Amino acid sequence: MNKFVATSFDSGYTPVYLANGIIGLQLGKVPFQNGRVCVNGFIGRSETTVLSYPYTGSVDAYAPAPFPLAADVEIEGIILSRCPDFVHIEKQILDISCGELITLLRFDTPxxxxxxxVLNFTSRSVPPLICQEIELRIDRPCKIRLVAFIDSSGLPGHYLTGGILPSxxxxxxxxxxxxxxxxSSVGVAMYSDLCGEESFSTHCSDWGWVxxxxxxxxxxxKHGEKMTLRQVGALVPSVMHSEPHLEAIRLVRYSKHLGFEKIRENNRKRWAELWKSRVKVIGADDQTQDVLDSAFFYVHSSIHPSSPCSASPFGLATGVPYAGHVFWDAETFMFPAVLLSAPESAQAMxxxxxxxxxxxxxxxxxxxxxGIMxxxxxxNSGDEVAPIWADTGVLEHHITPDVALAFAQYVxxxxxxxxLREKAWPILREVARWILSRASLTERGYEMLNLMGPDEGEININNSAYFNAACILTLREAQWAARYLGYKPxxxxxxVAGKIVLNVDSNNVLIKxxxxxxxxxxxxxxxxxxVIFPMNFPLRKEVExxxxxxxxxxxxxxxxxxMFPPLLCVHAARLGDRALTTKLWEEGWKYYWKEPFGQFKEFKGMKNAEGTVYLAVPGGLLNAVMIGLSGLIIGSDEPRDWCKKxxxxxxxxxxxxxSQIWVRGKKVSLQAKHGAAHAEIQFE
Structure with a gap:
């Protein structure tokens, strides 16, 4: 598996994004300086919590959290953070096989x-933990001072309690x-440990700063000798614990029992298990495989079985568009691929x-x-938190059947x-009630009026093809669930499902x-x-x-x-047009690809330094390959019968x-060979 390497650090440099579904880190050229931290469920309201998007002052947003892996280096009185001209970054290496970042730099003082x-990673085995190791060698005998601290300087919000803990x-x-x-609030704790051959002294101070x-x-x-500073930080959001600062201390205590190397080993094991679901494309070039590997890495970095508040469009990051809110991106673009490779993470969503x-x-x-909407x-609250200037918050109702269909797909x-009985059925039943109350009976049938489809340029429309088809499928899934559980729907x-309006013109084209x-x-x-993919709505063949x-x-x-281009190659494949499938596959990723770390932009004109990873793109790419190009139509029938295209x-x-996806609680493999009548699902 390829590693992403950065050797150029000019103005277009994009910070590394490391995450585990609870904690997200945006780390710059010197990872222990000015790290940005996002915690799933840690939200605030302030003009400084969101950049480049006019949410502030009216709705909540992800707030930046204190950085517990902050550090500094002093050589004979010269301090790294105060002398950036003496710092030379050689390279950064992102190993996506295990979610580790290695940074090599020099601090050349007179x-x-x-x-x-510097080694950094976020733990998947104990997801509130983030870890750092700073290894230092010197070219001559010197007095060295290393400093470890929790950095909250410049953050919006305020201090409740904290400080240096008793010895x-x-x-x-x-x-x-x-x-x-x-x-909301977040509890943060940190411990550090110095390892090396030389003796050292320690001292704690508040530097006079709260x-x-x-x-x-x-x-x-001495010349050639090495000292290593290790830090483990714990961050706990109040949405997961009423006294998050105390729980953070407990988790640090637990990490001490495990030890740094064991935490690292366990994290690597968790990633190794996930990578058994790696999407391999035989015969494709290296770039294609890199794109799919990167997509897999960033989607799974942002979602975990312990995630309390699903996943936002830019993952666990602050200072990016969309304020950390949860949209249809989660259920429609990220969820299906996660469901096949990590069903416990999908359940958390x-x-x-x-x-x-x-x-x-x-x-x-x-x-x-x-019903429910x-x-x-x-x-965190489940209330509508769209900005008041946006029509999306009052018209873009397709999110409700989108969520319901994700519950059905999970089952x-x-x-x-x-x-099904405890969670999916109540959702499907209540969304079905909502659809009935939302529909208007006219001479045309049941119409869905005054709404917005996924095309947000079309406002206050009637009978969106996407929305109406999603409502029909939701009603059918609700009927299936009722009968399966022994209820009469x-x-x-x-x-209503049989009479919801779908506009098809005289040329058999489904109209928006x-x-x-x-x-x-x-x-x-x-x-x-x-409607055709990923919804897989059963249109008549001539209409499709x-x-x-x-x-x-x-x-x-x-x-x-x-959003949509990563999926379009599947539509070309449905027509049997291989050349167009190739063209649309390439356009589905190349406009969004960001060097050097294989991240994805939201749209072509977005600058590399803006945002982190727009997850609808990697999620869409995975869905396109794992489900769409593999010809799967997932339903209540036997899994081998899903291979239809x-x-x-x-x-x-x-x-x-x-090699490994999860179906009906079992590990299965999937092979889809070009030209075959259908894919093959093999149970172990």
Missing amino acids: RGKAEIK NEVADMMLWWEAPGSL GREVKEYSFKL LDYRSRLVPAARYNAALMGFR FPWESS HVTGDEIF PSQWEE HDGYQYQKGKLLNPDTLM RATLRWYLKRVGTYAGGP RIVLPEGWQEIEI
């Missing part, structure tokens, strides 16, 4: 030159930090929605509907009957919405194609093919646009191969 190697405590220091607006207590290590180092059903019930009631933008893939569910007219040469948002041909003929106008792969690709 009084001594140091070679410094009998395992943690060096602790901080309880509250976000702006007092919406919230910036430090632990200092002083020693003399759904548990977030289940926990917030009471809020969804109020959301529906406030709009005059029955999920917010377009969700946060079909896992076969978990307890989950309401007759209205079948009646009532009154839609395409203006030649103008941008065409291809959201309607999502006519719709594919019409939209794919015009889809070039959307190249480099957000003929396999058409991009040029040069011979086969898609996944």
Whole structure:
């Protein structure tokens, strides 16, 4: 597996993104300086919590958390943080096989030159933990001072309690930090340990700053000798514990029992298990495999079985668009691939929605509907938190059937009957009630009026093809669930599902919405194609093919646009057009790819330094290959019967191969060979 290496650190440099589903780190050229930390569920309200997006002052957003791996180096009185001209970054190496970052740098002062190697990782085995190791060698005998501390300087929010802990405590220091607006808090603790041949002295000080207590290590180092500073930080959001600062100390104590090397070993084991679901493309070039490996790494970095609040479009990052809110991106773009490779992580995404059903019930009631209605933008509370200037928060209702269909898909893939009865069925039942209350009976049938589909440029439309198809499928899934559990579904569910309006023109093309007219040469948002994939709505064959041909003929106008292009290669494959499949596969990633760490932008014109990883792109790429190009139609039938579509792969690709996915609680393999009548699922 390839490693991503950075050797150029100019103005276009993008910080490394390391995450584990609870903690996200954005680390710069010197990882122990000015690290940015995001904690799943740690939210605040302040103009400084969000950059480049006008949310502030009206809704909550991910707030930056204190950085517990902060450190500094002093050589004979010359301090690294104060002398950036003496710092030379040689390279950074991101090993996605285990989620580790290695940074090699030099601190060349007139009084001594140091070679410094820094290791960083976020633990998947104990996800509130983040770890750092700083290894230092010197070119001559020198007095050295290393400083370890929790850095909260410049952060919005305020200090509740904290400081240096008594010497009998395992943690060096602790901080309880509250976000702006007092919406949540985070507990932070850190311990450090110095390893080497030389003796050293330690000293703790607060430097006179509240919230910036430090632990200092002083020693003399000879030429060629090595000293290593190890730090383990724990961050606990208040959404997971009522006294997060105390729990952070407990987790640091636990990490001390495990030891740094064991934490690292366990993290590598967790990644090794995940990588058994690596998507391999036989015959493709190295770049294609790098793209898929990177997609897999960043999606799974951002989601974990312990994640309390699902995943936002830019993952666990602050200072990026969308404020850390949860959108349809989670269930529609990220969830399906996660479900096949890490079903416990997928369940955590759904548990977030289940926990917030009471809020969804109020959301529906406030709009005059029955049942439950999920917010377009969700946060800790489950209330609608879209900005008040945006129509999306009041019109983009397709999020509700999107969530319901994810619950149904989870049941079909896992076969978990307890989950069906206790969690999926209540969601499907109440969303079905919402659909019935949302529908308007006219002479045309049941219409869905005054809404917005995934194409946010079309506002206050009627009968969005995507929305209406999603409602039909949700009603059918609710009927299936009711019958499976021994209930008699309401007759209205079948009646409404059979009469919801879908606009098909005289050329058998599925139309985006009532009154839609395409203006030649103008941008065409291809959201309607999502009815065919990933929704897999059962259109008549002639309608599906006519719709594919019409939209794919015009889809070039959307190249480099957000969200949808990673999926378009599947639509070309459904037509059997290998050349177009190849073209759209390449356009599905190349406009979004960011060097040097294989991250993904939201759209073509976005600057590399903006954002971290826009997860709808890697999620879409994984869905396209694992499900779409593999010809799977996942449903309640037997898994081997999911392999329904003929396999058409991009040029040069011979086969898609996944050694391990999870189906009905068992490990299975998947092979999809170009030209085959269908893929093969093999149970162990």
